[in-house]
Amino acid sequence: xxxxxxxxxxxxxxxxxxxxxxxxxxxxxxxxxxxxxxxxxxxxxxxxxxxxxxxxxxxxxxxxxxxxxxxxxxxxxxxxxxxxxxxxxxxxxxxxxxxxxxxxxxxxxxxxxxxxxxxxxxxxxxxxxxxxxxxxxxxxx
Numbered sequence: 001x002x003x004x005x006x007x008x009x010x011x012x013x014x015x016x017x018x019x020x021x022x023x024x025x026x027x028x029x030x031x032x033x034x035x036x037x038x039x040x041x042x043x044x045x046x047x048x049x050x051x052x053x054x055x056x057x058x059x060x061x062x063x064x065x066x067x068x069x070x071x072x073x074x075x076x077x078x079x080x081x082x083x084x085x086x087x088x089x090x091x092x093x094x095x096x097x098x099x100x101x102x103x104x105x106x107x108x109x110x111x112x113x114x115x116x117x118x119x120x121x122x123x124x125x126x127x128x129x130x131x132x133x134x135x136x137x138x139x140x141x
Contacts, residue, residue, distance in 0.1 A: 005124040009131040031133035
């Protein structure tokens with residue numbers, strides 16, 4: 001996979017509070033740009049499928065790795081593109097957390113290769129602000 005982007009935010013709340021907000025799927029649309037709704041078919045755990053409505057279409061992601069309270073990898077496959085979004089939460093200073101998001105993508109097929117640079121820019125433009133929005137949501141609550 002190739003990295004589309006990596007971002008980091010310091011959020012002024014302890015890691016458990018950040019994890020709770022990150023995995024509160026009914027409210028994820030508040031910090032995930034372009035998402036209207038999102039639901040989980042079970043608890044936040046490996047294998048759980050998330051269904052979300054974006055740009056008028058239903059799409060899905062699967063939690064492919066989950067370390068409760070610490071890290072989560074969401075994998076989406078759409079056409080010839082596979083994207084893994086890795087969220088990690090670490091304690092920072094007392095009462096705050098360092099949160100990272102890395103988006104790794106892979107495209108298959110002859111048609112996707114020439115489009116990869118544009119796709120990477122589109123992914124970064126759309127989703128690199130997720131943590132900034134998550135921070136605002138948590139800190140404004």
